[in-house]
Amino acid sequence: MPEFGFATPSAAAAVADLPWAPLLVPKEAIEREVDRLLDEAPVTGLRDATGLRAASVVHPRAIDGIPSLTPVTEVTIHVLKPGERTPPRRGNHALLETTVSGEGTVHMGTAFRVERHDVWTVPPMQVYSHHNTGRTPWVWLCYSNAPLLRRSGGYWAETLPAGTLAVPRKPAVSVTGELGARYNRLNAPTHRLATAADLRGYEYLTDIEPVANPPRHWAWKDMAPYLPIHAGCNNDPAKRNIWLLYNPATERRQGTTPVHFATYGGAAPGTPPYAGARGHVHISASINYHIRGYGHSIVGGERIDWKAGDLLFSAPGWVEHAHYHGAEGWTVLTVQDHPLHIAMGSLLWQENPGDPILSLGNEDGQKGYVSPRQTGA
Template identity: 45%
Template sequence: MSLTHTRPETRPDTATRMVDVSGDPASTPQPWAPVKIARAEIEAEIERLAAAPRPANGRRGARIVHPSAVAPGLGLSPGIAVTIEVLNPGEETAPLRENAHRVEIGILGRGRIEVADSGVDLAHLDVANLPSMQPFRFRNDSTDVWARLSYSNAPLLEKLGVHYAEDLPLTWRPSPADAPAPTTEDSEKVAYTRATAPDIAIGTQGARLRGYEFLVDIEVVESRALHWPWAEVASHLSTEVGDGKRTIMALYNPATQRRQGATHSFFVTASGMPAGRPPRPRGPGHRHSSVAINYHFAGSGMSTVDGQDITWEAGDLLLSAPGWLEHAHYEGPEGLAVYTVQDHPLHIGMESLVWQEKMDGPVLALGSEAGQTGFVGPREAGE
């Protein structure tokens, strides 16, 4: 075997090296520490952004960066950015499209998101998703400051060196032409299509050999901007002990299919724990490879993460579950309401979602084998 190396004296930055990994032990997760961003910090940053001069593109924002984060890919977790974004009354942002996708949660005021061929009127505590590579802009037509928490997978793309974004003409407005739509193939006009490409069985266990057409013209699954108004979501969550409603529900985007996400990287759950529930006894928690970030907007309580007790109240943002750290949550007597954003769908796509519900129980590969059952009941029983 021969190896060709770039001459180090001409391009030292591209020289490769060999690292001997013979006999290395099995890899173990290296989670970041949990961190809390208190309501007062968030409110102060909103005030600072609102008072600052308007940027040329109108995008007032502050990305929350974890102490362990290093560039490229600054975020609250290794692959997730949470940005406080602010628009003053009458302001709008320059239109943009990017290959990152977003989840937007309204935390102050209200405004409008224009995206592709549609628009979303985002009120306080509403949630919307912004699909990848669909044009969008934000507009505040109200008389109050509008603030959002914007979750993005940009840090992961930045680490990969492939975060693509482009400014669009200021004249852009939503139109049907901006909406992605499945395309039909005309085999009479196009010689090489999925319809005519080879698709050949190899062996007897399901392996196949396919033409390159399948790679460069992938089947389209329509992905649209969706809106989950809090007023409607809340009606499906428990408000009184014994009312028979669920205390946690997922905001589902059908485009994510079996990945169960609001976007292809993130799921979002809304939790409502009513006042008067029996206190959950202190005890072992659970853990998973996906990261969880909680935005608490009602009630108070405590989370125990890797043995550390962290109290929280309404308005606090918490990196509550760094990947593979044991954690448990305990609401106070007045109950709670919380949005949780987690990179669960990304891990399902990578077959890397491992979950351990009981610390002395099995580690399950969710999506690749039979998963966790009996999850809701123990929470409702206060266990």
């Protein structure tokens, strides 16, 4: 058993200077890693002849051996050659994925084909497998909350025998049947105390009402008509500067997965860039994957130039940031651990320096913006 110690409590410690620094992973570095993965034999030792061709981006602050780009999020570059497939796998992580190039088929009970810029989810404990059904290498990014789970000691996953499509689930129990007569969440005891605080039976903890969370797929061809990609798009009322890829299973947490939201956003070619000198801050950490245009961001006072194909840890938690696109405008897939913070009640937001710090989800939120720092209608 290790020795314990005592330290200054968080309540008395400085909160500044702790965030991980922003980090740029240039397109060229991603392409070099893809080439290396294609040259190598797939990772073996798994219960499948194919295995994985994958590498996760490591932030220099991830010194505990857990590959991660932010304290919460791992971003993995996956590659498969035509015909290759990954072994079936499941885990309690929530995955959000997007195709960088090529195409493939994701098997998750059902099978669906995914193309460039598509986004899809792999829900917790869903058996999944990837199959390159195209003619070129399939490259995709996977955003996972595995680092947070591993750091908290709450990670579980397994690789399954080749060909496994699903793991049998416990059949639903009727609450009027023999098993249903036992305590469950519908008949468990509860007591309202004099202070209006509640006492609830243990069954409430172990018989949680399920919320269906099937795999979701957002096809790029279906989203693109709503995005300002071409010159003149700014006059089209159907298009907006930012869209949330909403998964109803996340309810008021406004997520794409239980942990992350994904948004597609940007501006049409010729749109003047943001004119302000200051940015905004939020507790959620933000990762931008740029798919069109070029520009720069000012993050914590540091200028970071980016272009299409670059992956950028663009906003560590509570670090001021602003984005300035170039003459071509930009299109960006942003992934943030925003739903996680809503679930924890910890999502703070400050749109402008000097504005009140809003506790989103706990009080009235930000209003009047269609995208950061532009007056909305």
